[in-house]
Structure formats: structure tokens, C-alpha cells
Amino acid sequence: MSRTFAGGFGSARSRRRVAQIVLYALLITGAIIALFPMLWMVSASFMPTGEASQYPPHLLPSRITFTHYRELFTRLNLGRYLFNSALIAVVVTAVSLVVNSMAGYAFAKLRFRGRDRTFRMLSLGLVLPVQVAMLPLSLLMKNLHLINTYWGVIIPGMASIFGIFLIRQYALSIPDDMLDAARIDGASELRIYWSVVVPGILPILATLAIWTFLATWNDFMWPLIVLSDEAHYTLPVALANLSG
Amino acid sequence: MPSDVGKAAWWFLAPALILIFVFFFLPVLASLVLSVTDFDIYAIANPSTTRFVGLANYSKLLRTPEFWQALRNTFYFALVGGPLTIAVALGAALLLNARLVRFKSLFRTIYFTPFVTTLVAVAIVWRYLYHTRYGLLNYMLSHFGIAPIDWLGDPKWAMPAIILLAVWKQFGYNMLILIAGLQAIPQDLYDAAEIDGAGPVRRFFSVTLPLLGPTMLFVSVITMIGYFQLFSEPYVMTAGGPLRATTSVVLMMYEEGFRWWRMGYAAAIAFVLFIVILIATLIQFRLQRERE
Numbered sequence: 001m002s003r004t005f006a007g008g009f010g011s012a013r014s015r016r017r018v019a020q021i022v023l024y025a026l027l028i029t030g031a032i033i034a035l036f037p038m039l040w041m042v043s044a045s046f047m048p049t050g051e052a053s054q055y056p057p058h059l060l061p062s063r064i065t066f067t068h069y070r071e072l073f074t075r076l077n078l079g080r081y082l083f084n085s086a087l088i089a090v091v092v093t094a095v096s097l098v099v100n101s102m103a104g105y106a107f108a109k110l111r112f113r114g115r116d117r118t119f120r121m122l123s124l125g126l127v128l129p130v131q132v133a134m135l136p137l138s139l140l141m142k143n144l145h146l147i148n149t150y151w152g153v154i155i156p157g158m159a160s161i162f163g164i165f166l167i168r169q170y171a172l173s174i175p176d177d178m179l180d181a182a183r184i185d186g187a188s189e190l191r192i193y194w195s196v197v198v199p200g201i202l203p204i205l206a207t208l209a210i211w212t213f214l215a216t217w218n219d220f221m222w223p224l225i226v227l228s229d230e231a232h233y234t235l236p237v238a239l240a241n242l243s244g
Numbered sequence: 245m246p247s248d249v250g251k252a253a254w255w256f257l258a259p260a261l262i263l264i265f266v267f268f269f270l271p272v273l274a275s276l277v278l279s280v281t282d283f284d285i286y287a288i289a290n291p292s293t294t295r296f297v298g299l300a301n302y303s304k305l306l307r308t309p310e311f312w313q314a315l316r317n318t319f320y321f322a323l324v325g326g327p328l329t330i331a332v333a334l335g336a337a338l339l340l341n342a343r344l345v346r347f348k349s350l351f352r353t354i355y356f357t358p359f360v361t362t363l364v365a366v367a368i369v370w371r372y373l374y375h376t377r378y379g380l381l382n383y384m385l386s387h388f389g390i391a392p393i394d395w396l397g398d399p400k401w402a403m404p405a406i407i408l409l410a411v412w413k414q415f416g417y418n419m420l421i422l423i424a425g426l427q428a429i430p431q432d433l434y435d436a437a438e439i440d441g442a443g444p445v446r447r448f449f450s451v452t453l454p455l456l457g458p459t460m461l462f463v464s465v466i467t468m469i470g471y472f473q474l475f476s477e478p479y480v481m482t483a484g485g486p487l488r489a490t491t492s493v494v495l496m497m498y499e500e501g502f503r504w505w506r507m508g509y510a511a512a513i514a515f516v517l518f519i520v521i522l523i524a525t526l527i528q529f530r531l532q533r534e535r536e
Contacts, residue, residue, distance in 0.1 A: 020344045027339055031354045033412070038361065040380070041369040053378045103260035112250035118257070125264065128272055129473055129521055131494050132514045135501050136274035137267060139288070159263035189252035218362045220476045221494075225502055236364040240480050243368045 045069070080231065081238040088150055088223075088234060089216040092157040096212055097205055099159045104167025105197050109174060110189075119168075125161045131221070138225055152226040153234070157216055163208055170204035171197065279511035288505060301512035311513070313488055314496040315520075317403060321492065322471040322524075325407040329467055330460070332411055333418035338452075340419070341426045352423070356416040363413065367480040370409045371396065374481075396482050399489035406477045406490055414470075418463045425459030426452070461532045465525055472521050493517045 040059070044052040045068055047061040072078040106112075107119050137156065138147070146152035174197060182192045198205070220236045227233055233241070279301055281287075287294045305311050336355055340348050358366070373380050374395035382392045395405040429452065437447045453460075474492040478484050484491035484499075493513060501510030 016344065023339060023342055023345050027345065027351050030336060030339070031351060034355050034358055034416070037366060037369050037373060037412070038357065040373070041365070044369075044372070052372060053375070055378050055383070057378055057380045057383050099259045099263065102256040106253045106256035110249050110253035110256065112253040115253070118261070122261075122264070125268060127469075127522060127525060128268075129469070129514075129518055130268075131473060131475075131497060132275050132518050133268050133271035135497075135507050135511050135514065136271040136278055138502070139274075139507075140267075140271060142288075155263070156267045159260040159267075161264060161268075164260060189249065189256075193256070214360055218364075220364055220479075221498070225498075236362055239362075239364045239368065243371075243480070 076238075076242070077230075078238075081233050081235045084150070084232060085217055085234040085236075088153050089213050091150075091154050092216045093209055093213045095154070095158045096160060096163060097209055100163035100208065101167050101198065101201065101205060102193065103159070104164045105171045105193060105201070107164065108168045108171035109176070109179060109197070122161055122164065126165070134222065134225060141226060147226060148229045148232055149226075150232065153219075153223050156222065157212075157219075160212075163212065166208055167201060167204060170201050174200050275511045275514055278508055279515050281508045283508040283511075285505035287507075294508075297508070301509045302516075304509065305512050305516065310488060310491070311493075311496065314491045314493045315516075317489065317491060318472060318474060318493045318517075318520075320403055321407060321410070321474050322468055325410050326464065326468045326471050328407065329411045329414050329471075330418055330464055333415040333422055333463070336415060336419045337422035337426055338448075340423055352420070355419055358413045359416040361413070363476045364480050366413060367409065367477055370405075371481055374405055397486055399487045402482055402486055402489045406474075406481060409477060409481075410471070410474075414467065418467060421463050422456070422459060425456050429455045457532065457535065461528065465528055468524055468528065469521055472517065472524065493520075 043060055046064045046066070047058065048063065048065050049067070051058055051062060107115065141147050141152045146155070178196055178200075179192055182196050187195070218236065219234075220240070223234045223237050224240070227237060230238075280296060280298055281294050282297045282300075283291075283294050339345065340352055340355075345351075372378070376382060376392050376394045376397065379395070381395070382390075386392070393401055395401050433451050433455070434447055437451050442450060473494055475494040475498065478490040478492055478495055479498075482490045484495050494517065497510045497513040497517070500506045500513060
């Protein structure tokens with residue numbers, strides 16, 4: 001804040017005060033807007049049937065009921081959808097971390113013929129929207145008898161160009177000396193990857209793990225296409241059918 | 245030793261490359277082939293009935309008013325929703341970057357929560373909030389004397405309603421990236437501008453915005469590519485209606501391909517989408533270069 005006009009209206013400190021109040025007012029308004037739909041969702045879930053569709057709208061339940069939650073697990077098989085979603089997201093996250101980190105490390109640190117050409121080819125894929133692949137992919141899955149199976153959702157998520165990119169950028173910072181020292185000590189390449197590289201890239205692995213888990217957990221379009229049998233539904237697919 | 249390393253490298257790459265090739269690049273190429281055939285529900289049972297039709301799918305597409313409407317809707321969503329999302333994200337990032345503010349990480353977390361929620365779930369909640377008679381949004385607007393709006397039932401309002409939901413859900417992610425960009429701007433520049441007599445507004449336009457350029461480009465390209473792929477919001481909230489006012493290109497592709505099994509035709513839609521996204525990305529890079 002400029003101090004030259006300090007004598008103008010109030011001191012510099014009181015003008016700071018005003019600025020601070022305005023900033024906080026904006027921040028708190030934003031926070032309310034960001035949280036409100038979710039808070040209302042939780043509140044409405046405890047409302048007796050029909051109360052969420054009343055005028056004027058209720059913010060809080062008139063009396064708290066757990067009927068809807070009981071129904072979810074008894075009549076609606078929510079436990080099953082929860083299990084499906086968790087299983088798919090965990091397997092995709094675990095497998096893709098290994099697959100992407102091995103490839104990202106190789107692109108960053110191992111010298112081999114055709115490396116740059118392969119990497120350029122791969123990066124072309126970043127501009128392709130996934131939906132372009134979906135029609136033939138569903139036919140491929142059908143021929144592999146993977147329609148209506150967990151694998152049908154899991155396999156296309158097991159490697160990602162974005163993930164390889166992320167790991168490669170981070171792995172570039174691993175010092176070559178460290179890898180060469182391990183090689184001179186007679187460590188195999190697999191051993192080096194597991195004992196030197198993986199510990200060195202843990203922060204980016206954690207980021208990628210969270211990212212992959214969330215993306216898979218929330219994914220809607222591909223599971224909707226592959227899973228037509230209710231027993232295999234993930235939560236988003238079940239939810240969309242439930243409310244439709 | 246180098247040849248050993250080279251051999252090891254291919255072993256490290258093999259799983260990823262095979263998976264990406266078989267389950268992504270190959271289907272993309274197949275999609276291109278599919279788009280010049282009349283592959284349909286009969287072909288699924290007996291692929292030999294498929295015929296090569298040249299560019300017939302594409303020319304049919306360009307003669308279909310529904311497709312042009314889907315294209316218009318998608319552009320509407322991306323060109324209005326995208327900049328709006330980035331503007332809100334930038335505003336939030338500036339607030340959280342202000343020196344006078346404390347509890348930064350708390351606010352950052354709150355603003356980020358909508359992004360990590362499941363879209364299908366929040367879309368259902370927002371459908372309640374948008375309800376013409378019982379919805380909280382109309383209830384609040386009624387205090388300002390605004391008559392009830394049929395948010396999801398009026399072709400005029402359905403897309404703005406979906407844009408509002410998307411801005412609410414997506415701005416937190418862009419905000420995080422923009423905060424990182426803001427923090428990379430050296431404080432000296434602000435101090436120097438202040439000594440030269442630049443006020444807060446002038447400092448924003450002469451220091452913040454130009455130095456944020458590369459981050460802004462990244463954020464807008466990512467947001468726009470995502471927004472051109474609009475699908476889940478209209479699928480859950482409006483099923484593409486009313487009067488197809490929220491049918492996006494991807495939703496139309498899904499319906500043609502997976503509901504009516506006109507897969508050749510749907511593949512052509514997918515490729516037009518790809519070309520649109522490609523052109524839009526190139527334009528943004530060009531605009532950025534001209535500004536520099």
C-alpha cells in the first residue's frame with residue numbers, strides 16, 4: 001500500500017484494515033458458494049422423504065432420519081457399487097503407477113536408439129480426445145469378451161500418456177552419477193529402478209496416485225459404455241441411473 | 245554396457261507402449277477407418293455386411309441441422325464457460341495471493357473441494373437447486389423480485405445453468421495452477437512498479453498479467469480441451485434437452501454410437517470433434533505468440 005497519501009483519509013493502518021475486510025468478505029462469500037451445494041446435499045440426505053421438494057426450501061431437516069441411508073444399502077445395493085468403484089480405482093492406480101513410472105524413467109534417464117522419436121510419437125496422443133478411441137475400443141472389448149467386466153474399465157486406464165509425461169519431467173532431476181554408481185556396484189537395471197529411482201520420485205508418484213485415483217473414481221463415460229450389467233456398476237453410473 | 249541399458253529401456257517401456265498402442269492409438273486409427281464405413285448394429289453381429297462409403301458420413305453430418313446445433317452448443321459452453329471459469333479462478337488466485345490474507349490454506353482447500361467431488365453426484369444436487377418451484381436458487385432470486393426461472397426446462401436458460409455448474413466445479417483446479425504462477429512472479433517487480441507510482445490496477449495489468457502469460461495459456465488450453473468434451477453434465481441434468489439445447493457433440497456421438505449403434509456415423513462425429521479441438525488449440529498458441 002502506498003504511504004504517500006497516509007494523511008488523506010485515515011492512517012495507512014486503517015486503510016489496510018478496510019482492504020483486509022473487503023478481502024475477507026470476498027473470500028468468505030466464495031467459500032460459502034463453494035461449499036453450499038455439498039452441505040445442502042448432506043443436509044437433504046437426512047430429510048424425511050419429500051422435504052427436499054418443499055416451498056420455501058428447507059436448509060436443515062425438520063427431523064433427522066436415516067431411512068435413505070438404510071435404503072441405499074438394503075434396497076439399492078450401494079455396498080456393491082462402492083466395492084466396484086473402489087476395486088477399479090485401486091487396481092488402476094496401483095498398476096498405472098508402476099507402468100507409467102517405468103516408462104517415464106526410461107524416457108528421462110536411459111539412453112537408447114529411437115528414444116526421442118518414440119517420445120514425440122507418444123506426445124502426439126496428448127492432443128487426441130479420448131472419445132475418438134471409444135467406439136472402436138468398445139468393439140475391441142467386445143471381441144475380447146471384456147464388456148461387462150471390471151477389466152474392461154481397468155485395462156484402458158493402466159497406462160497414460162499424461163502420467164508418463166509427469167514422471168519423465170520429474171525423473172529428469174535424478175543425478176546420473178547416482179545411477180552410474182549403482183551400475184558400477186553391479187546392480188541390475190530393475191534393482192536400480194526399484195531402489196534408486198522409485199525412492200527418488202516418490203513425491204510425484206504420490207501426486208499421480210491421487211490424481212489417477214480421483215479421475216478413475218469419478219470417471220463416468222467409459223464405465224457407462226462398458227458396464228451394462230447392474231452388478232458391475234460403479235457409483236457414478238449407478239447414481240446416474242438411479243436419478244434418471 | 246550401453247547396449248544393456250538400451251535393452252533394459254525397452255523392457256521398461258514395453259508395458260506402457262503396448263497398452264497405449266493397443267488400447268488408444270489403434271482404436272483412434274480404427275475410428276478413422278470406421279468413419280468411412282456404414283458400420284451399424286447389423287455389422288456388430290456380422291462385420292462382413294460393412295461397406296465402404298467414402299465421405300458419406302461426413303457429408304451427411306454437415307447436412308444434419310442437429311449436428312450444427314450440437315456444435316453450436318459445444319462452442320457456447322466452451323467459449324462462454326471457459327473464459328468465465330478462468331476469470332473466477334484468477335480472481336480467487338489473486339485473493340489468496342494477497343499479502344493481507346491469512347488462513348490461505350483453509351480457503352484454498354475449500355475452493356478446491358468442488359473439483360474433487362463426483363460430477364454425477366453434484367449434478368444431481370444442482371438439479372434440486374435449479375428446480376423451478378422448490379429450488380433454492382429461485383427462492384433466493386425471489387427476494388430480489390426475480391420471477392421463477394425454469395433453469396433446466398427453458399432452452400434459453402439450460403446452457404447457462406450447465407455453465408454455472410461447470411464454473412463452480414472446475415475453477416478450483418485452475419486456481420491452484422494460477423496461484424503457482426503468481427508466486428513465481430518476483431516481488432521486486434511489484435516494488436519497482438509501486439515506486440514508479442503504479443496503483444494496484446496498473447500493477448495488475450502491467451506486471452501480473454504479462455508475467456502470468458505462459459500459465460494462462462496452459463490453463464486456457466487445458467480448460468478449453470476439457471470443455472469441448474462436454475458430456476456428463478447434460479447427460480445427467482438434461483439428457484441433452486430441452487429441444488436439444490444442451491446436446492453437445494460428445495453427447496450426440498454417444499447417442500448415435502451407443503444408443504442407435506450407427507458407429508460409422510458416430511466415428512465421423514468424433515473426428516470432427518478432434519479437428520475442432522486441434523484448431524482451437526492452435527489458435528490459442530498463435531494468439532499467445534502474437535501477444536509476446
